[in-house]
Amino acid sequence: MASRNFIHSGRKIIAIGRNFSEHAKELGNAVPKSPFFFLKPTSSFISNGQAIEVPKGCEVHHEVELGVVIGKDGRDISAKDAHHHIAGYTLALDMTARNLQDQAKKAGLPWSAAKGYDTFTPVGEFIAKDAIQDTNDVDLSLKIDGVTKQNGNTRDMIFKIPSLIEYVSTIMKLQEGDVILTGTPAGVGRVLPGETVTCELASKGKIVSQLRFPVIDRPNKA
Amino acid sequence: MADFRRTGRKIIAIGRNYSEHAKELGNAVPTEPFFFLKPTSSYITDGQSIEIPAGCEVHHELELSVIIGKEGRDILAENAEDYIAGYALSLDMTARNMQDKAKKEGRPWSASKGYDTFTPIGDFIPKDQIPDHGNVDLSLQVNGVTKQNGNTRDMIFSVPALIENVSSIMKLEEGDIIMTGTPKGVGRVLPGETITCNLTVDGRVLSQLTFPVIDRPTPKRR
Numbered sequence: 001m002a003s004r005n006f007i008h009s010g011r012k013i014i015a016i017g018r019n020f021s022e023h024a025k026e027l028g029n030a031v032p033k034s035p036f037f038f039l040k041p042t043s044s045f046i047s048n049g050q051a052i053e054v055p056k057g058c059e060v061h062h063e064v065e066l067g068v069v070i071g072k073d074g075r076d077i078s079a080k081d082a083h084h085h086i087a088g089y090t091l092a093l094d095m096t097a098r099n100l101q102d103q104a105k106k107a108g109l110p111w112s113a114a115k116g117y118d119t120f121t122p123v124g125e126f127i128a129k130d131a132i133q134d135t136n137d138v139d140l141s142l143k144i145d146g147v148t149k150q151n152g153n154t155r156d157m158i159f160k161i162p163s164l165i166e167y168v169s170t171i172m173k174l175q176e177g178d179v180i181l182t183g184t185p186a187g188v189g190r191v192l193p194g195e196t197v198t199c200e201l202a203s204k205g206k207i208v209s210q211l212r213f214p215v216i217d218r219p220n221k222a
Numbered sequence: 223m224a225d226f227r228r229t230g231r232k233i234i235a236i237g238r239n240y241s242e243h244a245k246e247l248g249n250a251v252p253t254e255p256f257f258f259l260k261p262t263s264s265y266i267t268d269g270q271s272i273e274i275p276a277g278c279e280v281h282h283e284l285e286l287s288v289i290i291g292k293e294g295r296d297i298l299a300e301n302a303e304d305y306i307a308g309y310a311l312s313l314d315m316t317a318r319n320m321q322d323k324a325k326k327e328g329r330p331w332s333a334s335k336g337y338d339t340f341t342p343i344g345d346f347i348p349k350d351q352i353p354d355h356g357n358v359d360l361s362l363q364v365n366g367v368t369k370q371n372g373n374t375r376d377m378i379f380s381v382p383a384l385i386e387n388v389s390s391i392m393k394l395e396e397g398d399i400i401m402t403g404t405p406k407g408v409g410r411v412l413p414g415e416t417i418t419c420n421l422t423v424d425g426r427v428l429s430q431l432t433f434p435v436i437d438r439p440t441p442k443r444r
Contacts, residue, residue, distance in 0.1 A: 011231070012261045017330070038330035039259040041232045043393045055391075075338060076441035105328030110237070110258035112330075113391050118295060170441075171275075171333050173263045221296040221390075 002177040003071045003087035004126045007047065010177035013040040013121055014168050015065075015094050019183025020156050026186050035159045035167045038111045040094070040181075044121040048211045053119040053218035054193050058097035062191050063184035064142040064150050064199050066135070067092040068161055069126060070180070075173035079162035085174060086161075089127040091140070091201040091209040094181050095120035098190070118218070123179070124201075124209045132203045135161050139202040140185060144195050152185025193217045223307045223397070224346045226289050227267065230397030233260040233341060234388055235285075235314050239377050239403025246406045255379045255387045258331045260314070260401075264341040268431045273339045273438035274413050278317035282411050283404035284362040284370045284419055286355065287312040288381055289346060290400070295393035302382035305394060309347045309355070311421040311429040313362075314401050315340035318410070338438070343399075344421070344429040352423055355381045359422040360405065365415050372405025413437045 002009040017036050018024040024031045046052070054060045071087025094115065101114035132138060135154060142150040159167070164180060191197055193216050201209040237256050238244040244251045266272070274280050291307025320334035352358060355374060362370040379387070384400055411417060413436050421429040 012263065014261075036329055036333070038332045039261060039336065041234075041259060041392050043232065043395060078441075108325030108328060109256055110331045112258045112332075113256070116259065116392050118391075118393050171338075172261050172336050173338050175263060221298075 003069050006069050006126065006177040006179055007045045007123065010042055010179055011175050013042060013179050013181065015040050015115065015181040016159070016164055016183045019158050020152060020185045021158055022156070022186035023184055023188065026188065031158070035164055037168060038115055040121050041116045044116055044118055046119045046122050048124055050122070051119065051214045051216045052095055052122060052191065052197065053117070053216060054191070055097065055117055055218040059099040059190055061096045061098045061188050062142055062149070062197055063094040063096060063188050064140045065092045065094050065181040065184050066138055066140060066154055066201065067123060068180045068182060070174045070178040071176055073173065073175050075169045077165055077169040077174065079166040082162035082165035085165060086129055087176070088129045089132055090179065091124040091199060091211055092181050093122040093197070093199065093213070094184060095122065122211065122213045124211045127208055131208050137204065142197065142199040144191060144197055149189055150185055150187035154182070156185060157183060191215045223289060223291060226346060226397040226399060227265045227343065230262055230399060231395050232398050233262060233401065234398065235260050235335065235401040236379070236384055236403045239379055240372065240405045241378055242376070242406035243404055243408065246408070251378070255384055257388060258335055260341050261336045264336055264338055266339045266342050266433070268344055270342070271339065271434045271436045272315055272342060272411070272417065273337070273436055275317065275337055275438045279319040279410055281316045281318045281408050282362060282364070282369070282417055283314040283316055283408050284360050285312050285314055285401045285404050286358050286360060286374055286421065287343060288355070288400045288402060290394045290398040291396060293393065293395050295389045297385055297389040297394070299382035299386040302385035305385060306349055308349045309352050310344050310399070311360070311419060311431055312341060312343040312401055313417070313419065314404060315342065342431065342433045344431045347428050351428055357423070360419070362417060362419040364411055364417055369409055370405055370407035374402070376405060377403060411435045
C-alpha cells in the first residue's frame, strides 16, 4: 500500500505553519486566523537512526510534529469527510534553517530552501490509524542529548486535522502517500553537529513511536 | 523519462531569472538564484484546462523546464549536462494577488504557486533536440495575441549554474524538473480565454501547447 511506503511513494509534504499559539508567540509571529502551509521536498525524508545534516552557515532548529499520512486521493474534501482520507500517522521533525528563514521572511522570498535541505524531514515508521484513538490528545516530546526541549500535546493545535485536510485540499488535491505535518508546539531551538535528537509520540499515555537522529555537519562536496 | 509527470518527486521553480521580468514586477534583480517548490499535483498536460480559483488573479509565466535524468547532489556546473535527460515547455501559473500578500507578510509562496492545474506542461523533449539550452525561443499568446516572447539567452543564471545551486541544497532525482524562469510579459488570464505557447529552436517548433482557462469548479456538497 502506497501510504505505508510513504517515504518512497509520497508525492508531497505539506507543512502547516504556526498551528500552536505558544510556538507562534515564541518566534514573535502573529497567531494566524486561518491555516497556511509550505511545501518540503520528499528528497528531505530520512528515517529513524539516520543523521540530520547541518549545512555550513545554517542555524538549524528542530520542530517536532505529528504527521498525517493520506490514504485516499481527494480534493475539496470537507472536514467531516476528512477521516476517510487518512491512512495513518507518523512522528516527524520539520528541521528548519532558522537564519535563512528569517532572511526569506524579511525579503518576502520563499521558504523552500530554509525548509528543504536534504535530511530536513526526519520521520518515523507508519503508524496505523487505530493506534491513535484521539488525534486531539497526542503527546509530542523532543530531547537534545537527553534534555527535554519540546513537550506538547495536540490539544493545543489551533486548527484541527479535519480542518487542515479541508483547507489544504481546496488548494491542492491530496494523493495517497502525501504527508501533512500539523505544526509544532513551543520549545523549538537550535541543534548542533555532535548532538543527538530523540523524540517520542504517545497516545493515551502509551508510547507509540520513539525516534533517534544523530546530528552531523553536512559533508563537503567531493 | 517520458512519464516524468507521474514519477517525478518534485518541481523546483527558479524565481526572477530574467532581469526584465524582475523589473516588470518591481523586484530587485537577484545576485544569486532562489527557488520555490510547486507540487506535482499541479501538473496538467496539453489540452487540459487551467482552473482559476475564486478570488485569485492568476498570471501566466512561460518557462523552459529541464528534466533531470540522474540522481545527484552537490553537482558541479561543469558536470551538470550529465544530469539532464531532456526538456519541456511549461507554465508557472501564479495567483499574483495571493503571492503579493504572502511577500508583504513574509509568508510562504506555496499556495499561490501550488493550486491544482498551476503547472501546465508539454511532453518530454529529448536532450539532443535542444543542443543549446541557452538558445531557445519561448512565446505565449492569450486568445492569439502575443504576450510573452523571449529567448533563454536572457537567463541571468544558466542551466548548469541552476543545477549546481539547487543540488547543493536538495538532492535531485530522476524525473524532477527545474523550471528555469520566465521572460517579461507576464499578465492575467481570465476564464473563457485560451493560452497557446510554443518552444522553438533555430526556427523549428519543438513543442506547441494549448490550454483553455476556466473557473475552478465549485465542490458538490452532499
